[in-house]
Amino acid sequence: MIYLLHIIILIEIYAILSISLNLIAGYTGILSMAQAAFYGIGAYVAALMALNFNTPFLLNLILAVIIAGVFGALIGIPSLRIKDDYFIIATFAFQIIIFSVLNNFVSFTGGPMGLPGIPQPEIFGFVIDNHWSFLILGLLLAVFTYYFSKRIVTSPIGRTLKAVREDEVFTQSLGKNVAALKVKIFVVSAALAAIAGVLYATYITYIDPTSFTVNESIFIISIVIIGGAGNLKGSILGAVVLVMLPELLRFVGLPNAVAANIRQMLYGGLLVAFMLWRPRGFIGEYSINRESKK
Amino acid sequence: MVLNMFPQTIINSLVLSYIFLIVTLSFSIIYSTTRFFHFAHAVIFTSGAYFTFLLHKQLGFSLVLSIPMAILLSILLGCLIEHFIYKPLRKKQAPPMILLLASLGTYIFLQNTISMIFGDDTKSIRSGVVKEGLNFFDARITPIQITIITTSIIVTVLMILFYKKTQLGKSMKAVASDSELSEYTGINANRVILWSFAIGSGLAALAGILVSLDVDMTPTMGMNALLMGVVVMIVGGNNIKGMVCAALLLGFAQNYGVWYISSQWKDTIAFVILVLFLLFKPEGFFGVKIRKQSI
Numbered sequence: 001m002i003y004l005l006h007i008i009i010l011i012e013i014y015a016i017l018s019i020s021l022n023l024i025a026g027y028t029g030i031l032s033m034a035q036a037a038f039y040g041i042g043a044y045v046a047a048l049m050a051l052n053f054n055t056p057f058l059l060n061l062i063l064a065v066i067i068a069g070v071f072g073a074l075i076g077i078p079s080l081r082i083k084d085d086y087f088i089i090a091t092f093a094f095q096i097i098i099f100s101v102l103n104n105f106v107s108f109t110g111g112p113m114g115l116p117g118i119p120q121p122e123i124f125g126f127v128i129d130n131h132w133s134f135l136i137l138g139l140l141l142a143v144f145t146y147y148f149s150k151r152i153v154t155s156p157i158g159r160t161l162k163a164v165r166e167d168e169v170f171t172q173s174l175g176k177n178v179a180a181l182k183v184k185i186f187v188v189s190a191a192l193a194a195i196a197g198v199l200y201a202t203y204i205t206y207i208d209p210t211s212f213t214v215n216e217s218i219f220i221i222s223i224v225i226i227g228g229a230g231n232l233k234g235s236i237l238g239a240v241v242l243v244m245l246p247e248l249l250r251f252v253g254l255p256n257a258v259a260a261n262i263r264q265m266l267y268g269g270l271l272v273a274f275m276l277w278r279p280r281g282f283i284g285e286y287s288i289n290r291e292s293k294k
Numbered sequence: 295m296v297l298n299m300f301p302q303t304i305i306n307s308l309v310l311s312y313i314f315l316i317v318t319l320s321f322s323i324i325y326s327t328t329r330f331f332h333f334a335h336a337v338i339f340t341s342g343a344y345f346t347f348l349l350h351k352q353l354g355f356s357l358v359l360s361i362p363m364a365i366l367l368s369i370l371l372g373c374l375i376e377h378f379i380y381k382p383l384r385k386k387q388a389p390p391m392i393l394l395l396a397s398l399g400t401y402i403f404l405q406n407t408i409s410m411i412f413g414d415d416t417k418s419i420r421s422g423v424v425k426e427g428l429n430f431f432d433a434r435i436t437p438i439q440i441t442i443i444t445t446s447i448i449v450t451v452l453m454i455l456f457y458k459k460t461q462l463g464k465s466m467k468a469v470a471s472d473s474e475l476s477e478y479t480g481i482n483a484n485r486v487i488l489w490s491f492a493i494g495s496g497l498a499a500l501a502g503i504l505v506s507l508d509v510d511m512t513p514t515m516g517m518n519a520l521l522m523g524v525v526v527m528i529v530g531g532n533n534i535k536g537m538v539c540a541a542l543l544l545g546f547a548q549n550y551g552v553w554y555i556s557s558q559w560k561d562t563i564a565f566v567i568l569v570l571f572l573l574f575k576p577e578g579f580f581g582v583k584i585r586k587q588s589i
Contacts, residue, residue: 031391082572085331085390089524090572093565096521104558214517218398225395261410264402271399272379275392 005131009203011243012138013196016145018223018235020192025221026229026284027153028185029165034075034091035220037098038190040212041068042197044102044109047118047207057121057128057202064194071098072190073183080182095214102209114208121202134203141195149232152188161185162230215264222271228284237282242267301433303549309439311545312446313505317523318530318537319453320497326470326532327490330390331524334375334400335498336516337408342368342499343506343515344408347419357419365499372495375400376488384484401517409513418510438507445504449497454534456493466490518561525568531578539579543567 021035045064049055055063079090102109109115121128121137128137152158163171164178172178201207219242227238246263254262274281317339324332345364349355355363379396457463465486468476473483505515522544530540544564551563571578 031394078569078573082576085394086528086572086576088394089331089528090569092521093525093568097562097565100558100562104556215402218402221395221398258410261406264406265410268399268402268404268406272396272403275388275396275399276379276382279388279392 002131005135007243007247009131009134009138011239012135012142013200013203014220014223014239014243015142015236016196016199017193017220018227018239019142019145019149019232020189020196021220022224022229022232022235023149023152023161023185023192024189025224026231026235027158027161027165028182030080030182030186031088031221032091032186032189033088033214033217033221034095034098035189035193036212036214036216037075037095038068038072038193039197039200039216039220040098040102040209041071041190042194043201043207043212044115044197045194046198047115047201048109050119050202051115051117054119057123061195061198064198065191068194068197069187069191072187076183076186076190080179080186092214095217099209099213102212109209112208112210114206115201116206118201118205118207120205128202134199138199138203141199145192145195146232146236149192152185153232157181165230219267222267224281225279225284226267226270226274226281228281231281231284234281234283241282242270303553305433305435305439307542307546307549309435309442309508309545310548311541312443313501313519314522314526314544315538315541316446316449316497316501316504317519318526318541319449319534320494320501321520321523322527322532322537323453323466323490323497324494325527327466327473327487328380328384328393330393331397332380333394333397333517333520334404335372335397335494335523336520337401337404338368338372338495338516339498339502339519340405340408340511340513340516341371342502343419343511344412344417344513345499346503346506347412347417347511350419351417361503364503365496368499368502369492369495371404372491372498373488376491381484381487405513405516412513414513416510416512417506419506420510436508438504442504442508445500449500450534450538457534462486462489521561522564525564528568528576529571529578531580533578533580536579 017035017039020038021032025031042064045067046057046060049060049063050057075091075094079087079094082090103112105111106113123137126133128134153161160171160176160181163174163176164181168178200211223238223242224235225238226242227236228234246259246266249259249262249266320339321332321335324335342364345367346357346360349360349363350357379400380393383393383396457467465476465481466489468479468481469483469486473487476486477483501519502511502516505511505519526537526540526544529543530537544567547567548560548563552560
């Protein structure tokens, strides 16, 4: 039972991450490879605040969201000026820079040893220290992320985002400030990813930089693409499928050493298969497989 | 620190630069014809080293025989990826984004295949004795490092001649500038692209083998090398002259940078250079635009 709860909490974390990336990748059509970096920033801010200053959970959550948002702006403002694949490479670069800061700034982040003993959240006197309560906390945060994102994508702003995805120059010609809009949605996306980071750090109570690598970014991208870009429900479905699927391998009885590799091979293979035969994912409204803007 | 570090750093920087250069040339030949970031190229680099390890250490072939065989196997792997994944996607007119995602998937798949078969620990194909290296102006240079530098220079010269003198090289330039238009002049774009994958994969495997002879191998070595190659390509502006300069800039910046700050920041130095170039001089050193025409 505990095992099942654990899986559901992981699904909640990845649902938040993939919804946040979907805003930028699925709705606006800009693929970012730095989502795991914002996830990591959220986790580290919450952990460092709680460990060093013993601040309450809600304050840490808000701080993590704000700081990740600031980093989103710092990274987004310069790199969103760069087009297409070069933007991907730039975010790839930032992902690696942030990872090496987490990994090498030993006096501050603990380096490769990570940060152990992160206190569990306490909200208005309720201590969240078992799987059930984490499940509910995760659910609340995931539902918040979902509805917050839904508000954005169904608003006029959401329609403008889709317009940017379909034809950036045309949208600009309608008098929309595309550059500012892209930065804003990038910041929101980064801030939402931090929520998942705070949840992860307080749930596992231990973090180290290896949870926030490029491979993690690629995993989040896979969830968005396989679930369906441009559809928030698709991101939830993608998180359910991609978190559960490797767990099924456990029951086949693979040795642990191989299981990690098989898990990654599975989603790498799935990503290729989807690109070849169903590029819009399970329930994506927007297929990136389209001769775009000629 | 008794050794005079200054000449030694020059040697180290040169070796690093020349490795970057081969990787960059191998990646840029594919990028020029296909116009998307072929991330699975990282695995081709790694596979060169691991095929050599398999043939030489596990199957007992001699090193002289293993290296060409490993390069051939890597070429085969590169061509298979192109034939079974990228070509069908191009046929459907998939945009670069889809190809890029497919290549990320391929990378993850193959890199983990290598990890699963050989394990994540460091493997070596060097023979037992570590050679001390020759003294060279107060610095040491090992025979393998000399090999790296000479191979890289030969490869660069050959690539310049290839683009200038051979029919295939010229066709490649044609496909690079406009693959659709090149078809009208009787060029089979798919065949040219396949050739670019063959040559690019061969060079990447060669670079992988050279690196593994110098500093051993791990399953993830390729991604790092590839990223440096991409940085050099962008900073160099995708022409050979620019890429030579960019490789030297990066090699020296990384090695001298670690004099002032600690060595874990090597990658960060490279990426800071990349981001600065992307922002202020996206067309690279000598101003040849490699950006796609916007719209």
